[in-house]
Amino acid sequence: MSKRNEKVILLSGLGARVRALRLKRGLTVLEFAGRAGISPRFINQLEAGEGNISIARLAAVAGGLGCTLAELIPAPEADNSLRARTWRLLSDCSDDDWQALYHWLEKRRGNRVTPLFIALIGLRGAGKSTVGRLLAGQLHKQFIELDQWIEDAAGMSLSEIFTTHDVVYYRRLERQALERLLATSGGCIFAPGGSVVTDAESWDLIKRRCFSVWLQATPSEYMNRMRRQGDTRPMKGRPAAMAELKTLLRRREPLYAESHLIIKTTGKSPAEVAAQIVKAIPEFE
Numbered sequence: 001m002s003k004r005n006e007k008v009i010l011l012s013g014l015g016a017r018v019r020a021l022r023l024k025r026g027l028t029v030l031e032f033a034g035r036a037g038i039s040p041r042f043i044n045q046l047e048a049g050e051g052n053i054s055i056a057r058l059a060a061v062a063g064g065l066g067c068t069l070a071e072l073i074p075a076p077e078a079d080n081s082l083r084a085r086t087w088r089l090l091s092d093c094s095d096d097d098w099q100a101l102y103h104w105l106e107k108r109r110g111n112r113v114t115p116l117f118i119a120l121i122g123l124r125g126a127g128k129s130t131v132g133r134l135l136a137g138q139l140h141k142q143f144i145e146l147d148q149w150i151e152d153a154a155g156m157s158l159s160e161i162f163t164t165h166d167v168v169y170y171r172r173l174e175r176q177a178l179e180r181l182l183a184t185s186g187g188c189i190f191a192p193g194g195s196v197v198t199d200a201e202s203w204d205l206i207k208r209r210c211f212s213v214w215l216q217a218t219p220s221e222y223m224n225r226m227r228r229q230g231d232t233r234p235m236k237g238r239p240a241a242m243a244e245l246k247t248l249l250r251r252r253e254p255l256y257a258e259s260h261l262i263i264k265t266t267g268k269s270p271a272e273v274a275a276q277i278v279k280a281i282p283e284f285e
Contacts, residue, residue, distance in 0.1 A: 009078075012049035017072055017091070019047040021065045026172055034155055036064025066153070066180035098183065115187035116141075117210040118277065121197065121259050123249065125222035126215040127270055128191035134274040135189045144190040149177040175202050182209050197255035207258060213277055214259040217266060219245045 022032050029047075033040040037060055045051040046061070053061070062069050071091065093101070118135060120128040129145065136143035147158055150173045154161050161170055174196065181190060182205070197203045206212055217225075219242060256262075261280050265273055 007052075008049070011052065014053075014072060015047045015049040015051070018043075018061060018065070021067060021071075022047075025065060025176055027065075032064055035153055036060045038064070066176050068184065115185070116281070117182065117185070117187055118189045118281075119206045119210040119212045120189065120191045120215060121194075121206075121212055121256055122215040122217070123194040123222050123245075123252075125225035126194070126217055127225065127265055127273065128215060130270045131215065131273050131277070132189045132191050134270055135277060138274060138278060139189070142185070142188045144181065144185075144188055146174065146177055146181065146190055146192040146196075149181065150174055153177060171199050171202070174199065175205075178202050178205060194252075197252055197258075203255065203258075207260075211261070211281065212259040213261045213263060214256040215273065216256070216262055216264050219249060221266065222249075 022029075027035070029040050029043050033043050036043070038057060042051055042057075046053060058072060059069060062072055065072075090098075090101075116139075118139075118141075120126075120132050122128055129143075132143040135141070150161070150170070151157055153173055153176065156164065158170075161173070174193065178192065178196075181188070192202070192206070196206065222245060223242065261277065263273055263276055268276075
């Protein structure tokens with residue numbers, strides 16, 4: 001086969017792979033281009049197999065799709081080696097398949113280190129950020145605010161997301177951010193938005209893959225903590241804010257209660273809450 005034909009086959013396979021991943025994530029060309037920082041025209045050329053892309057741009061494409069570089073480059077169909085055939089199977093695996101394979105390889109190689117993901121669950125004002133940073137320091141892990149990943153992917157703030165789009169768009173970004181976090185991190189402490197439990201797919205993924213901790217507080221404690229933090233969003237111009245908060249909490253409490261660990265934070269310092277979580281981790285593992 002000539003070098004030119006090899007190049008055509010490689011670029012065609014790459015373009016088809018990028019398009020398949022983009023459609024799987026429900027992204028338009030314009031949305032994808034914005035996330036990757038690449039022009040829509042070049043995206044169209046790339047998906048058509050006409051874009052001779054550099055490594056730096058390919059990394060940007062991978063970032064826009066929330067995947068690794070390796071996931072973008074398919075093994076040529078003419079390559080029937082064991083590694084190529086295996087990689088073609090892997091390219092169509094779900095996250096659950098990857099997780100099962102990872103644990104099998106871990107066990108086969110005698111590696112006992114399993115990535116630990118701790119998800120801090122609860123409403124705004126629950127103390128997720130404060131406790132999360134304390135835990136991260138004690139466990140030598142990274143602390144991540146999932147909403148920050150969502151804002152980075154959308155290129156706008158949460159308030160702008162809900163003003164410009166709708167909750168369905170936010171949910172899609174949230175699931176993608178969560179999947180990317182679990183696929184690319186070696187374990188971390190993270191805080192998803194308080195409403196994550198209302199999305200069945202994301203909540204099920206957290207319960208299966210993470211050690212979930214509900215930081216439980218009373219409605220008045222939530223309000224007071226938000227006021228101390230300078231967050232007036234729930235109260236500003238809404239005299240019935242407390243009643244609304246109580247109603248919201250009643251709806252979500254049965255879902256929050258599905259967490260692996262429930263900690264009543266009333267009368268406890270963030271350090272005490274963090275210590276209680278650390279103590280419970282061996283039981284979870």
